[in-house]
Amino acid sequence: MTFAHVVTDRTRRLGTRLCVGLDPRTEAYRDPDHLRAHTLDVLEATAPYAACVKPQLAFYEALGLEGLHILEEVCAAARTLGLPVLLDGKRGDIGSTALAYAQGWLTGRHAGAALTVNPFLGFETLTPFVETARAQGGAVFVLVKTSNPGQGDLQGSGVSERVAVEVARLCAEELGTEELGAGKPGTGYASVGAVVGATHPQDLALYRALMPRALLLLPGLGAQGGAAGALTGAFAPGGVGALASASRGVQYASGLDVTASVAAARTFRDDLNAALGVAAP
Numbered sequence: 001m002t003f004a005h006v007v008t009d010r011t012r013r014l015g016t017r018l019c020v021g022l023d024p025r026t027e028a029y030r031d032p033d034h035l036r037a038h039t040l041d042v043l044e045a046t047a048p049y050a051a052c053v054k055p056q057l058a059f060y061e062a063l064g065l066e067g068l069h070i071l072e073e074v075c076a077a078a079r080t081l082g083l084p085v086l087l088d089g090k091r092g093d094i095g096s097t098a099l100a101y102a103q104g105w106l107t108g109r110h111a112g113a114a115l116t117v118n119p120f121l122g123f124e125t126l127t128p129f130v131e132t133a134r135a136q137g138g139a140v141f142v143l144v145k146t147s148n149p150g151q152g153d154l155q156g157s158g159v160s161e162r163v164a165v166e167v168a169r170l171c172a173e174e175l176g177t178e179e180l181g182a183g184k185p186g187t188g189y190a191s192v193g194a195v196v197g198a199t200h201p202q203d204l205a206l207y208r209a210l211m212p213r214a215l216l217l218l219p220g221l222g223a224q225g226g227a228a229g230a231l232t233g234a235f236a237p238g239g240v241g242a243l244a245s246a247s248r249g250v251q252y253a254s255g256l257d258v259t260a261s262v263a264a265a266r267t268f269r270d271d272l273n274a275a276l277g278v279a280a281p
């Protein structure tokens with residue numbers, strides 16, 4: 001089963017298209033053990049509402065080697081729960097270095113099944129990531145239009161959107177062109193997905209149309225102002241093809257209260273489903 005299969009299967013079986021971000025902030029905890037325990041608790045408690053989980057590498061790297069050990073445990077726990085891991089690293093570099101990043105984050109000890117990648121150095125530099133992911137049945141998510149307010153400086157703003165649209169076109173026409181099977185859940189999605197911020201609801205249908213075979217990752221739900229009810233344009237019929245992602249809005253829904261994290265994940269799931277007119281089984 002590929003990453004796309006597993007998340008699409010979870011969407012169909014569990015009725016969720018929520019990606020739970022696990023971005024533990026050192027300042028919220030007494031010490032790394034406390035951070036580790038709370039992050040694992042949030043993971044386990046919210047798993048029934050998650051199509052996948054997305055640890056942001058920066059929060060683990062900030063703790064040095066100890067953080068990488070915690071990341072390894074988080075990835076292992078997610079796998080035990082049957083939850084696919086999408087690592088948010090936004091990596092990108094010249095080809096030979098890109099290969100090392102790909103080996104580290106897609107095949108190494110703390111590997112995820114999928115990784116976010118940055119196309120700024122050119123599409124040829126993404127090839128090592130795509131080939132490594134494909135060989136593992138994994139995926140890459142290419143930054144197309146990020147969620148942050150300043151994205152327009154380089155990605156295009158307002159009606160122009162030239163760079164983001166060009167990246168989307170290249171994702172669809174050059175990277176995500178592998179043969180796809182038919183008939184099984186998720187077989188309609190390639191190993192190359194794309195990141196489009198949940199903070200751009202008005203643009204989602206455009207990117208959905210430009211990249212019909214790409215799973216779309218929609219970060220920015222909750223803390224950055226993205227609203228679950230405004231994301232329908234990113235989804236294909238049946239409510240598949242996109243993952244709406246919240247990190248702080250789940251992990252720190254109310255301080256460190258894990259019950260509040262569960263309630264927040266359930267609410268995001270239900271709000272997405274209500275907007276799409278689908279029900280959780």
Ligand SMILES: O=C(O)c1cc(=O)[nH]c(=O)n1[C@@H]1O[C@H](COP(=O)(O)O)[C@@H](O)[C@H]1O
Nearest residue numbers: 056088116146147197219223224246247248
């Ligand atoms: O690739 C990402 O996940 C990502 C892309 C993007 O455009 N915007 C964005 O916020 N993210 C990540 O998604 C998470 C958002 O966190 P919250 O704002 O707390 O939900 C962070 O880990 C960001 O690094």
